[in-house]
Amino acid sequence: MSSDKKRSAGPAGRRFKATAIIAFPRVFAFLPDILDSIATHDMQVVASGGRYIVSSLFGVATVEAGEGTLTLSVGTDQADHLNRLKHALAGAIGFIARSEKLALHWSGDVTGPSPPDDLRELRVLRTHAVTPGVKRVVFAGRDLERYDRPDQIHCRLLFQPDGTLAPQWPRLDDDGRIVWPASGVLSSRVYTIREIDAAAGLITIDFVLHAKPGPATRWALSARPGSLVGMLGPAGNGPRPADWYLLAGDETGLPGIARILADLPEQSRGIALVEVDGEEDEQPLRHPPGVKLRWLHRAGGQSARSGLLVEAVRACAWPADSASAFFWGGCEFEAFRAIHRHLREEVRLPRSQRILYSHWHRGMSEEDIIAVGSKAYLP
Ligand SMILES: Cc1cc2nc3c(=O)[nH]c(=O)nc-3n(C[C@H](O)[C@H](O)[C@H](O)COP(=O)(O)OP(=O)(O)OC[C@H]3O[C@@H](n4cnc5c(N)ncnc54)[C@H](O)[C@@H]3O)c2cc1C
Known part of the structure; x- marks a missing residue:
């Protein structure tokens, strides 16, 4: 059977299968964001006959919302992919609908706890200060091909305690939940893959x-050759083909903007806006001549509160035919929310023409954000 036929057969045609029926009274209020989150994590979501078919490197799934229920079915041909696929769906649902306190249990085939197939161990090869506030870390790793994707530029890094000689990593159980090693829970944070050369590792x-x-910044401050992280992913959509681009971010969005600018076709047009503290925080970036790069200086003002990025985005003149325009950005939550509102309500840019992430939330660690749920993360 060709892989295409297998795909169209859905979970039912696969060797290992499982189903979860979740009692979910307000399912329709959360469904669009859940599907968005699934699609952001390197899975294709296609509507088909009242349900959604999800295709991923780990297998195929269906998601079907009914009156007060959400039914998930997964299928894969590889035993060690089953729990990873369950986790991919359960993770998105649990995060977006945290307030609903949903109970999720799978029935069907079980394989026992298994390591996530996308986990890679990376060792620091070298580091240097790109600017006073940014430390560049070049890692060496093996089997990185799945991370070498212009459309999936983010990853989750797992940090081992300093000095760990024999690292232990989490596994996923038959409900797709994380089982931490005996050594304890590992801190993790999301980062952008600034550059990747899979062939060179x-x-x-x-x-x-x-x-x-x-934990992430503390790890980075002390990172030296030989330091270790785990990597999961990839995730996060890169830009789609367009005639005109608006890219906007603070220091945390800069790695993504730099990578996107470097990869844009030479004839591309548009504007890239980057908010940093001052001139010493600027980086030389390769970009098409038709994309204007503007640095916005806070000059000692508080990041997340300066309003500079939001103002600059609002001041941009969009091309008359915005059907061929695309927005990509990443910044602090407050700016994220204001820019999101502007794009949606004033520019009226369709969802399919914008990708904007909240990269951090002033006064909240990632654990705080997860505890609050989508209110601290979605617009
Ligand atoms: C999709 C995505 C891509 C990202 N890419 C990058 C990247 O390439 N490079 C990068 O450096 N960051 C990136 N980030 C942001 C990074 O994940 C967060 O900044 C993260 O909170 C840092 O973890 P931490 O352990 O240092 O701080 P946390 O423990 O999460 O937070 C501790 C405190 O620091 C504050 N804080 C967190 N980040 C910042 C910040 N940038 N400036 C000021 N205060 C902050 C928090 O509000 C909190 O009060 C990205 C985030 C996302 C979601």
């Missing part, structure tokens, strides 16, 4: 060394 990540370091 190299990945570059730029860490913003911000003033209230949490």
Whole structure:
């Protein structure tokens, strides 16, 4: 059977299958964001006859909302992909609909706890200061091809305690839940893959060394050759083909903007807006001549509160035919929310022409954001 036929057969045609029926009274209020979140994590979501078919490297799934229920079915041909696929769906639902306190249990085939197939161990090869506030870390790793994707530029890094000699990594159980190793829960944060050369086994990540370091920034501050992280993913949509681009971000959005600019076709047109503290935080970026790069300086003002990025986005003149325009951005939550509102309500840019992430939330660690749920993360 060809892989296409297998795909169209859905979960039913696969060797390992499982189903979960979730009692979910307000399912229709959450469904669009759940599907969006699934699609952001390297899975294709296609509506088909009242349900959604989800295709991923781990297998196929269907998602079907009914009156007060959400039914998930997964199918895969590889035993060690089954729990990863369950986790991909359960993770998105649990995060977006955290307030609903849903109970999710799977029935069907079980394979026992297994390591996530996308987990890679990376060792620091070298580091250097790109600017006073950004430390570049070049990692060496193996089997990185699945991360070498212009449309999936984010990853989740897992941090081992400093000095760990024999790292232990989490596994996924038969409900798709994370089982932490005996050594304890590992901190993790999301970062952008600034550069990747899968053939050479190299990945570059730029860490913003911000003033209230949490586990990721503390790890980056002390990172030296040989330091270890785990990587999961990839995730996060890159830009889609367009004639005109507006890219906007703060220091945390800069790695994505830099990567996108470097990959845009030479004839591309548009504007890239990057908010940093001052001139010493600017980086030389390769970009098509028709894309104007503007640095916005806070000059000592508080990041997330300056309003500079929001103002600059609002001041941009869009092409008369915005059907061929695309927006990509990443920044602090408050700016994220204001820009989102502007794009949706004033520019009226369709969802399919914009990708904007809240990269951090002033005063909240990632654990705080997860505890609050989508209100701290979605517009
Ligand atoms: C899709 C995506 C891509 C990202 N890409 C990158 C990237 O390439 N490089 C990068 O450096 N970051 C990136 N980030 C942001 C990064 O994940 C967060 O900044 C993260 O909170 C840092 O973790 P931490 O452990 O240092 O701080 P946390 O423990 O999460 O937070 C501790 C405190 O620091 C504050 N804080 C967090 N980040 C910042 C910041 N940037 N500036 C000022 N205060 C902050 C929080 O509000 C909190 O008060 C990305 C985030 C997302 C969602």
